[in-house]
Amino acid sequence: MEIQIDPQKRGFGKTILVVDDNAAIRKQLATAFLSDGFKTCAEAENGQEAIALAEQIKPDVIVLDLSMPVMNGMEAAPRLRKILPDTPIILFTLYSDTLSTKDASRAGVSFVLPKDVPFRTLVDKAHEWMGN
Amino acid sequence: MSNGELKFPWQDPLVELMLESEREKVSEHAEEVETVIFGRVHQLREESDGHRLRQAISDALSLLRTIKRDKLGFPDWEWTKMCAGLLQCNPYCMRGLHLLCMGATRNY
Numbered sequence: 001m002e003i004q005i006d007p008q009k010r011g012f013g014k015t016i017l018v019v020d021d022n023a024a025i026r027k028q029l030a031t032a033f034l035s036d037g038f039k040t041c042a043e044a045e046n047g048q049e050a051i052a053l054a055e056q057i058k059p060d061v062i063v064l065d066l067s068m069p070v071m072n073g074m075e076a077a078p079r080l081r082k083i084l085p086d087t088p089i090i091l092f093t094l095y096s097d098t099l100s101t102k103d104a105s106r107a108g109v110s111f112v113l114p115k116d117v118p119f120r121t122l123v124d125k126a127h128e129w130m131g132n
Numbered sequence: 133m134s135n136g137e138l139k140f141p142w143q144d145p146l147v148e149l150m151l152e153s154e155r156e157k158v159s160e161h162a163e164e165v166e167t168v169i170f171g172r173v174h175q176l177r178e179e180s181d182g183h184r185l186r187q188a189i190s191d192a193l194s195l196l197r198t199i200k201r202d203k204l205g206f207p208d209w210e211w212t213k214m215c216a217g218l219l220q221c222n223p224y225c226m227r228g229l230h231l232l233c234m235g236a237t238r239n240y
Binding site: 021022023024025068070072074075094095099116 | 163166167169170173174176193197200204205206207208209210
């Protein structure tokens, strides 16, 4: 998804990769980031697709679900980290309480955020990790 | 459910999910349940019976995780952690290459 954006917005020109097997959730996340000025929101349904897309588009930030078919977020994170050593990877999950910060960090995740936080918090965290 | 009772209307799709055996429909119901839960957790702060709702959501998520793993073959992250942690192998866990992972996934 790509749209024309107000250059005053924080996300102007940025690309995000949203990885979630749930289409409705992907759509809501895309709306939140595109409304914030992001130029492009690429979407993947699982970790394997995310790796292929990340190699192509080199996103500025990645929002990654944990529970996915084929390859889950904890499997995908270290591989994404290898491809994009400096790109923030936010693990956005309903299962944040099942993971320790240490495990997530070791897998290459920059930050774990529970899915019950407002979208605004997620977008703010993305900017924080991108250094905006 | 904690006490076997349905307390919230959003739990209906969860029951349909539990009763479904056809893989494609399990997948559809699982996505529906997850979408409903995702919507509900955002309203938690406004609920007067937040504790009961939180417990019901926690139960539902646990059940959803089990169904996705056992009926749909989703790779569970506990295996990922075990593989990377216990075997002291490449931290970039390659599921399917390790004995532990192969054991965990042999039913797929």
